[in-house]
Amino acid sequence: MRIMTLLMAAAITTIAATFCSRGDGTIPESKIIELERTGGENSDSIIILPPPEWGTLDGEKDIKAWFPLRWDYKGSVNQGMAVYGDTAVVLCKKGWVRILNLKKRKIVKETTLASFSETNHANTAQFGRKENPSDKLPLLYVSECTPPCRCFVERYTGDGFELVQEISSDMSVIDWIADAAEGFLYSYEQGESRDSMVIRRFRLPDPSGGNVGLMKKDALATWRFGVSYPHTIQGGTILNGTLIMTYGTTTQPRGLHFIDLGRGSLTDLDLSEDLDTEPEDIDIWRDKIIMYAYAGSLYTIMNLKGI
Numbered sequence: 001m002r003i004m005t006l007l008m009a010a011a012i013t014t015i016a017a018t019f020c021s022r023g024d025g026t027i028p029e030s031k032i033i034e035l036e037r038t039g040g041e042n043s044d045s046i047i048i049l050p051p052p053e054w055g056t057l058d059g060e061k062d063i064k065a066w067f068p069l070r071w072d073y074k075g076s077v078n079q080g081m082a083v084y085g086d087t088a089v090v091l092c093k094k095g096w097v098r099i100l101n102l103k104k105r106k107i108v109k110e111t112t113l114a115s116f117s118e119t120n121h122a123n124t125a126q127f128g129r130k131e132n133p134s135d136k137l138p139l140l141y142v143s144e145c146t147p148p149c150r151c152f153v154e155r156y157t158g159d160g161f162e163l164v165q166e167i168s169s170d171m172s173v174i175d176w177i178a179d180a181a182e183g184f185l186y187s188y189e190q191g192e193s194r195d196s197m198v199i200r201r202f203r204l205p206d207p208s209g210g211n212v213g214l215m216k217k218d219a220l221a222t223w224r225f226g227v228s229y230p231h232t233i234q235g236g237t238i239l240n241g242t243l244i245m246t247y248g249t250t251t252q253p254r255g256l257h258f259i260d261l262g263r264g265s266l267t268d269l270d271l272s273e274d275l276d277t278e279p280e281d282i283d284i285w286r287d288k289i290i291m292y293a294y295a296g297s298l299y300t301i302m303n304l305k306g307i
Contacts, residue, residue, distance in 0.1 A: 063274040064300040067105050071296030073098065080125035080235060081292035083283040084137055089156075090292055091122040091142065097161070102285055102298075113142060114163035115152040121145035124235040124281050128180040131155055131164065131207060139164060139207055141178040141185075151176035151185070153207050166211045171200070178204060179238040186243065187214070188233065197225040197233075199243065199261070223261065233257075235281030235292075246279040246291065248272070254279055256289075256301065275299070 069090065071078055076092040086103040095116035099109035113122065123145035127138040137156040144150045149172070153165035167176065169187065177186040185205070189198040200219040205212040216222075232252060236245040241262050248254030248271075256269040256279075271279065277295035284290070284304070291299040 063271065065293075065297040066300060067100070067102070067298035069098070069107075069296045069298065071294060078280050078292055078294055078296060079122045080142060081281040081283055081298075082125040082127045082140060083285045083290070084127045086285075087137065088283070088285070088298070089125060089127075089137070089140060090298075091125055093121055094118060095120045095122050095142075100298075111160045113152065114154050114161045115142065115144070119144070119146045120152075124175045124177060126178040126180070126237060126283070128153070128178050128204065128207070138180065141176060143173075143175045143177075145174060149173045151178075165205065165207045165209075167205060167214060168211070169214045171216060174233065175236060177236045177238060177243065180204065182238075184220075184238075185214075186238070188236070188245075190233070199223045199225075199259070201261075223259075223264075225259075225266070234279055237281075237283050239284060244282060244289070246282050249278045250276070250294075256282070269302070271301070 069078070073092045074094075074096045076094050076096050078090065079093055080091040082089050083102070086101060088100040088102050090098050090100060091113070092098075095113035097109075097111045097113060098107050099111070100106065101108050113120070120142075121144060122142055124143040126141045128141055130138045135155065136158055140154045140156065140161070142152045142154060144152065148168055151167040152163060153167065154161040155164050167185070171187060172189050173187045174190060175188045177188065178184075179186065183204045185202045187200045187202070189200075190196070199222070200216070201221045202214050202218055203220065205214070232247060232249055234246040234248070236243060238244070241260065243259040243261060245257045245259070246255075247257060253270065253272050254275050255271040258267040258269070260266075275293070277293045277297075280292045280294055282289055282291045282301070287304045288300050289302045289304065291301050293299055
């Protein structure tokens with residue numbers, strides 16, 4: 001085990017570099033607090049970070065509600081969202097689905113997930129890769145977010161969804177976040193006293209291989225952030241090696257966490273004064289971070305063009 005020190009001040013220039021460069025998994029020594037080699041066959045490191053000095057992105061915000069949607073669709077509230085081209089799939093609790101044309105600001109399809117159930121929170125969603133070249137949409141990865149907290153992998157047939165794979169674990173996973181571009185799947189957990197956050201990286205399972213159980217020993221890397229979370233983590237996405245996570249409710253601070261997994265830096269975008277609703281999930285559309293909110297609208301949060 002090696003102990004090294006660093007200055008954790010995060011600035012706008014730090015996050016700007018994050019968006020312009022793809023993380024390669026290397027961690028500069030100047031950014032490591034503690035690197036512990038686990039010696040496991042598949043798990044190569046645990047990165048432990050102390051309570052950070054949060055940087056801010058003041059001046060970069062562009063908060064606009066531009067696509068109104070019902071917040072209580074079919075009696076269920078808004079949850080996960082994934083974007084592919086000009087198409088967005090927005091989910092509600094239980095697994096209700098609305099497919100949107102973002103360019104035309106129009107609902108083009110209403111259906112349900114194959115994993116539809118009373119206990120499926122459908123908390124986050126990301127697109128993976130296409131199972132067949134002729135598929136209209138890539139595979140959809142959906143976080144159940146209630147025990148047993150599975151990740152459902154679903155294929156859109158044009159009429160509805162069919163379940164391709166279930167990913168389970170021996171961990172207390174809250175959310176799963178797929179990074180199809182790099183072939184990884186991330187899990188997110190909180191410490192029992194909400195004083196830490198654990199992120200694990202796995203190889204994205206082959207969807208043709210049937211149901212899969214991912215265990216701690218299968219993790220390629222594990223990040224344990226020693227930070228207190230009085231607020232609720234909601235959704236997330238991966239952008240060029242940076243994990244972007246929404247947090248908060250109407251009674252808690254609200255915003256985005258930017259976690260550069262390569263550098264070990266954390267930056268915060270505080271939306272508490274700009275957003276009066278609970279942020280749910282986020283994704284990238286046309287060089288913008290867009291957010292699916294509890295109150296029933298899609299919001300533009302930040303313009304990434306030129307960053």
